[in-house]
Amino acid sequence: MGIILTVMVLYLVACIAIGIFSRGRVKTEDDFLAAGGKIGILAGGSSLAAAQMSVGTSIGTVGFIYANGYNFSWIWPFIWVAWGINAFWIGPKLKNFYVKTGALTVPDFVGARFESDFARTVTALILLVAFSLTIMAELIGIGTIFSVALNIPPMYTITVCAVVFIIYTIGGGLFSVIYTSLFQMCIFLVGFVSAAVIAVNAAGGLIQMNTQLAAIDASLIGQGMPVSNVIAGGLSFGFMMIGYPLIAVRFYAIKDKKAIRDSCGIAIVLQAVIATCVCLMGVSARVLFPDMLSPDHATATIAINLLPAVLGGLLLAAVLASSQSTASGVLLMVSSAVSYDIVKSRFRPNMTDEEVLKMSRIILVIIGLVCIPLTQLELPLIQQIWIDAASIIGSTFAMPTLLGVIWKRPNRLGGTLSIIFGFVCSTGWMLLGNPYGVSCIYLGVVGSLVGLLIGTFSSPPPSEETIKLFFEEAEA
Numbered sequence: 001m002g003i004i005l006t007v008m009v010l011y012l013v014a015c016i017a018i019g020i021f022s023r024g025r026v027k028t029e030d031d032f033l034a035a036g037g038k039i040g041i042l043a044g045g046s047s048l049a050a051a052q053m054s055v056g057t058s059i060g061t062v063g064f065i066y067a068n069g070y071n072f073s074w075i076w077p078f079i080w081v082a083w084g085i086n087a088f089w090i091g092p093k094l095k096n097f098y099v100k101t102g103a104l105t106v107p108d109f110v111g112a113r114f115e116s117d118f119a120r121t122v123t124a125l126i127l128l129v130a131f132s133l134t135i136m137a138e139l140i141g142i143g144t145i146f147s148v149a150l151n152i153p154p155m156y157t158i159t160v161c162a163v164v165f166i167i168y169t170i171g172g173g174l175f176s177v178i179y180t181s182l183f184q185m186c187i188f189l190v191g192f193v194s195a196a197v198i199a200v201n202a203a204g205g206l207i208q209m210n211t212q213l214a215a216i217d218a219s220l221i222g223q224g225m226p227v228s229n230v231i232a233g234g235l236s237f238g239f240m241m242i243g244y245p246l247i248a249v250r251f252y253a254i255k256d257k258k259a260i261r262d263s264c265g266i267a268i269v270l271q272a273v274i275a276t277c278v279c280l281m282g283v284s285a286r287v288l289f290p291d292m293l294s295p296d297h298a299t300a301t302i303a304i305n306l307l308p309a310v311l312g313g314l315l316l317a318a319v320l321a322s323s324q325s326t327a328s329g330v331l332l333m334v335s336s337a338v339s340y341d342i343v344k345s346r347f348r349p350n351m352t353d354e355e356v357l358k359m360s361r362i363i364l365v366i367i368g369l370v371c372i373p374l375t376q377l378e379l380p381l382i383q384q385i386w387i388d389a390a391s392i393i394g395s396t397f398a399m400p401t402l403l404g405v406i407w408k409r410p411n412r413l414g415g416t417l418s419i420i421f422g423f424v425c426s427t428g429w430m431l432l433g434n435p436y437g438v439s440c441i442y443l444g445v446v447g448s449l450v451g452l453l454i455g456t457f458s459s460p461p462p463s464e465e466t467i468k469l470f471f472e473e474a475e476a
Contacts (some may be wrong), residue, residue: 022172045266395444
């Protein structure tokens with residue numbers, strides 16, 4: 001126990017140290033919100049991968065595979081297809097926009113592409129609502145892992161870990177988020193690769209493990225989850241990744257278009273390794289510990305009952321890393337949505353860089369602290385929270401972002417209706433309980449597309465200035 005806690009403390013101290021180091025690089029709001037557009041391939045690729053992976057991966061996906069078997073892993077190809085779309089279409093276009101305008105946020109893109117301050121404000125408010133839910137999921141994951149592994153009351157660890165990522169994010173903004181993500185990805189790889197190898201070996205090797213898995217329930221090595229549910233989950237995450245706001249701001253930060261494509265390639269490779277490890281951990285835990293109270297306990301159970309103390313500590317640190325890499329980026333994004341996209345853009349356009357930085361940091365602290373007590377609400381499995389959030393995010397942003405960068409015709413009304421229809425359809429259908437077993441991602445994406453087409457063809461096209469801004473190349 002003492003060794004595990006020591007590893008955890010060292011990890012947290014290292015994250016704070018990176019935040020302190022990064023603070024010296026922040027001179028302007030561009031540095032704080034977009035890392036000055038200077039990030040290289042290795043840090044960029046690690047950060048992209050870490051932004052997509054969260055406790056939904058390190059706890060939730062392991063738990064879903066523990067409960068349902070191998071076939072939930074088919075969600076990953078949907079995500080990798082989305083990476084390809086980002087690498088060759090969305091990422092370069094967003095970097096082009098950053099180079100031309102100095103854009104700092106996703107609402108910057110929405111407001112400029114669709115020539116609408118209203119759409120920009122709506123986007124900022126949706127980011128605040130949808131992504132606050134994901135911060136709660138990350139904090140709940142932290143509480144779960146430590147209550148199971150070390151018998152520490154969840155609120156203690158939730159509070160400590162939240163304070164840590166608030167501190168380092170305040171220090172260096174996106175510089176801190178990206179550099180801690182590089183460190184966190186290293187921890188993630190060591191922890192999960194080691195755990196997967198040891199767990200499979202303890203289960204008797206792949207062949208023996210699968211034999212025992214089939215004896216427990218034959219569906220675990222076949223169709224443990226209905227194909228319709230797997231497809232809906234894959235589409236939720238796939239559409240979320242197309243124009244995913246947490247990823248989009250990193251495209252501003254990566255140094256050029258070639259580096260964006262290379263970084264996306266690195267992210268796919270890293271995620272392929274992690275996907276394999278997460279899958280093997282889930283099925284091996286089902287064989288070794290078939291009677292756990294909750295599937296979400298699988299990762300913690302492996303850490304405490306199967307691994308040597310140092311590796312157990314690294315695996316738990318990897319869970320923390322997956323949580324904080326996402327939560328810190330989300331926290332920075334939603335705080336900038338309030339300070340930069342609502343307060344400065346709508347009410348105080350003459351704010352200086354120093355004033356925006358100060359306000360961003362204050363709002364960042366407030367949002368981070370407010371999310372802590374909200375984790376005590378009764379919520380579903382962690383991965384289900386992420387699937388719901390992914391459905392809302394994908395429904396709201398995928399269509400206007402993708403079609404906005406590959407097609408000149410979408411205009412102010414089309415972009416605005418697309419965002420509103422996608423959000424309302426997905427959220428409304430979800431609140432109704434997904435009637436008839438139809439996932440809200442289908443209603444949301446179709447609603448978003450219909451809204452874009454109706455608005456686009458019932459009103460004039462965008463101005464020539466806007467078309468030139470997004471469809472003429474700039475040196476990056």
